[in-house]
Amino acid sequence: MKRRTLLATGVAAAALVATGLPALAQDKTKVGFVFVGPVGDGGWTYEHNQGRLAIEEEFGDAVETVFVESVPEGPDAVRVMQQMALDGADLIFTTSFGYMDQTMEVAAKFPDVKFEHATGFKTADNVSTYSARFYEGRAVQGHIAGNLTKSNVIGYIGSFPIPEVVRGINASFLAAKAVNPDVQFKIVWAYTWFDPAKEAEAANVLIEQGADVILQHTDSTAPQAAAQAAGNVYTFGQASDMAEYAPMPRVSSIIDNWGPYYVERTKAVMDGTWETQQVWEGIGDGMVGIGDITDAVPAEVKASAEALRDAIAAGETHPFTGPVNKQDGSVWLADGETADDGTLLGMNFYVEGIEGDIPQ
Amino acid sequence: MDLSSINPILLLASLMVAATPILLAAIGELVVERAGVLNLGVEGMMITGAVCGFIIAVATGSPWLGFVGAAIGGAMLSLLFGVLTQFLLSNQVATGLALTLFGLGLSALMGQNYLGIRAPAFPDIHVPLLGDIPVIGPIVFQHDPMVYVGLFIVAAVWWFLNRTRAGLVLRAVGENHDAAHALGYHVRQTRLLAIMFGGACAGLGGAYLSLVRVPQWTEGMTAGAGWIALAIVVFASWRPGRLLLGAYIFGGVTVLQLNLQAAGLAVPVEYLSMSPYLATIAVLVIMSAGRAPGSLGRIFHAAR
Numbered sequence: 001m002k003r004r005t006l007l008a009t010g011v012a013a014a015a016l017v018a019t020g021l022p023a024l025a026q027d028k029t030k031v032g033f034v035f036v037g038p039v040g041d042g043g044w045t046y047e048h049n050q051g052r053l054a055i056e057e058e059f060g061d062a063v064e065t066v067f068v069e070s071v072p073e074g075p076d077a078v079r080v081m082q083q084m085a086l087d088g089a090d091l092i093f094t095t096s097f098g099y100m101d102q103t104m105e106v107a108a109k110f111p112d113v114k115f116e117h118a119t120g121f122k123t124a125d126n127v128s129t130y131s132a133r134f135y136e137g138r139a140v141q142g143h144i145a146g147n148l149t150k151s152n153v154i155g156y157i158g159s160f161p162i163p164e165v166v167r168g169i170n171a172s173f174l175a176a177k178a179v180n181p182d183v184q185f186k187i188v189w190a191y192t193w194f195d196p197a198k199e200a201e202a203a204n205v206l207i208e209q210g211a212d213v214i215l216q217h218t219d220s221t222a223p224q225a226a227a228q229a230a231g232n233v234y235t236f237g238q239a240s241d242m243a244e245y246a247p248m249p250r251v252s253s254i255i256d257n258w259g260p261y262y263v264e265r266t267k268a269v270m271d272g273t274w275e276t277q278q279v280w281e282g283i284g285d286g287m288v289g290i291g292d293i294t295d296a297v298p299a300e301v302k303a304s305a306e307a308l309r310d311a312i313a314a315g316e317t318h319p320f321t322g323p324v325n326k327q328d329g330s331v332w333l334a335d336g337e338t339a340d341d342g343t344l345l346g347m348n349f350y351v352e353g354i355e356g357d358i359p360q
Numbered sequence: 361m362d363l364s365s366i367n368p369i370l371l372l373a374s375l376m377v378a379a380t381p382i383l384l385a386a387i388g389e390l391v392v393e394r395a396g397v398l399n400l401g402v403e404g405m406m407i408t409g410a411v412c413g414f415i416i417a418v419a420t421g422s423p424w425l426g427f428v429g430a431a432i433g434g435a436m437l438s439l440l441f442g443v444l445t446q447f448l449l450s451n452q453v454a455t456g457l458a459l460t461l462f463g464l465g466l467s468a469l470m471g472q473n474y475l476g477i478r479a480p481a482f483p484d485i486h487v488p489l490l491g492d493i494p495v496i497g498p499i500v501f502q503h504d505p506m507v508y509v510g511l512f513i514v515a516a517v518w519w520f521l522n523r524t525r526a527g528l529v530l531r532a533v534g535e536n537h538d539a540a541h542a543l544g545y546h547v548r549q550t551r552l553l554a555i556m557f558g559g560a561c562a563g564l565g566g567a568y569l570s571l572v573r574v575p576q577w578t579e580g581m582t583a584g585a586g587w588i589a590l591a592i593v594v595f596a597s598w599r600p601g602r603l604l605l606g607a608y609i610f611g612g613v614t615v616l617q618l619n620l621q622a623a624g625l626a627v628p629v630e631y632l633s634m635s636p637y638l639a640t641i642a643v644l645v646i647m648s649a650g651r652a653p654g655s656l657g658r659i660f661h662a663a664r
Contacts, residue, residue, distance in 0.1 A: 038579040040475030070580060188621045195583050196574045201378060205618040208370040222574050244476060356624040
């Protein structure tokens with residue numbers, strides 16, 4: 001008797017699941033986000049989360065967003081993405097380069113779920129990539145840094161030796177070199193996107209070794225705090241404005257603006273018009289913003305930096321314009337030639353004048 | 361490569377600062393383990409101390425009160441561990457690991473409204489006369505006060521363990537809790553106090569990160585420092601003097617690694633980040649004299 005009741009209840013429950021839940025799920029488009037750091041990092045992940053909030057604001061009750069923060073780049077990411085897909089996500093943004101293979105793996109298992117992978121280069125029928133041309137912003141930073149430095153030593157905190165970071169180093173170096181031929185870059189690899197203690201230590205080491213401008217390609221504000229403690233060191237906000245450190249040490253910033261893109265892609269999923277694409281937008285498209293240049297920068301430098309920014313935005317200037325040689329002295333770009341996107345996306349060499357090797 | 365750009369004086373000076381958080385956490389854990397308790401929750405207590413210290417320092421504007429709050433916060437969390445393991449006789453390894461996970465989550469929750477806020481400044485003290493000695497002055501005598509507090513705690517623990525009666529009782533409890541109990545010493549009480557001291561020290565170590573080293577609050581900011589502290593205790597074979605050495609070696613590895621990179625010499629980071637643990641294993645193998653406290657990790661119940 002008891003078993004029969006149980007069975008009956010079970011059947012009823014199954015029927016409920018079969019009919020009721022999918023109807024509920026179809027009401028809303030569910031958008032998932034996988035974040036590499038905490039949403040409160042004040043940098044990279046913070047801006048992606050702003051993009052998520054932009055979706056909620058745009059579509060209101062028509063969408064539901066979920067996110068998982070501080071997901072390590074590795075097998076854990078697979079688990080997180082799979083869970084999101086199983087929970088009914090229609091669109092999943094994986095917001096770090098290191099999720100590339102994991103995204104491809106999970107996407108193959110869930111052909112009906114759309115995936116958007118940030119800063120990667122692999123695509124599939126249901127995987128698009130999107131990235132911003134941060135190197136355009138890096139060129140503006142390099143221009144300011146080259147003008148500001150008195151010791152001619154610029155420190156650079158790299159995260160991982162991947163093309164995106166190497167590209168940023170090259171772009172800022174070329175721009176700095178253009179205004180200050182004596183400039184020298186000291187590069188430290190932190191091997192993390194987000195580890196405030198390590199980033200602070202890296203900044204301190206660079207300052208101790210004579211750097212008076214620090215560029216960072218890691219996500220926390222710790223290097224800003226280290227520079228502030230040192231007093232006469234300039235920094236730039238990374239990924240987010242980091243305006244709380246303005247006007248000194250933060251003299252400008254690169255701001256990632258993902259909101260419009262996220263809204264557009266969510267709309268495409270809702271309308272059923274989503275297609276695989278590879279998007280790479282820069283200052284001109286509004287995906288990369290240059291934060292307010294503070295008064296700590298001399299007026300003429302500020303003016304020339306803004307002119308450079310506008311020229312890049314208008315497409316008149318390309319940060320990688322020849323003549324540029326590779327580190328070993330071989331010719332990369334002839335006079336007047338600009339770099340093609342393919343080379344930029346896979347950039348694994350330093351340009352001439354940068355010392356040291358890229359770790360393999 | 362240009363190794364001359366590394367200034368050895370600044371390197372040693374920053375080594376002292378980099379070693380302080382793990383030194384503080386490790387000295388607390390050393391006392392806990394000498395009392396026969398294995399608390400693997402150092403990381404959780406550190407991060408809880410970091411957020412408690414930060415919240416109180418921001419609220420009061422005083423870094424000193426922040427450190428006091430961090431010590432209390434760390435001790436409160438360790439008290440939870442103490443009650444679970446000493447009164448409810450739960451497994452120490454499992455409880456300690458759970459404490460780490462709990463601490464990471466709790467701190468993230470507590471710190472939600474404190475992201476991106478700056479901590480009140482904590483100025484270095486320039487010791488008069490001593491700080492002006494060439495070479496040694498900048499290395500040893502021009503730091504923030506917590507560096508010296510850390511050294512003082514290490515010295516005090518050494519004195520306590522080796523020169524006081526209470527220290528002897530604590531060691532007796534750690535070596536053989538049944539014998540100590542038979543002699544009429546309060547095993548649970550001693551251990552509970554040791555656990556709270558360990559929590560307070562770990563809290564101070566965490567607050568050193570959030571108030572001095574970084575200085576701001578971010579989730580997960582201890583980034584494994586608590587585990588290194590645990591390794592150092594074993595490396596030091598449970599002796600305060602060697603613990604100081606271990607903390608400086610392990611703290612120095614990070615600083616040296618970054619310095620070498622900035623000078624243009626690329627050392628694979630993986631080797632350096634695993635070096636503390638490799639060194640600990642090597643020490644365990646080589647120094648068979650470094651024997652762990654006899655009752656370490658064992659559950660004590662008076663009726664058994």
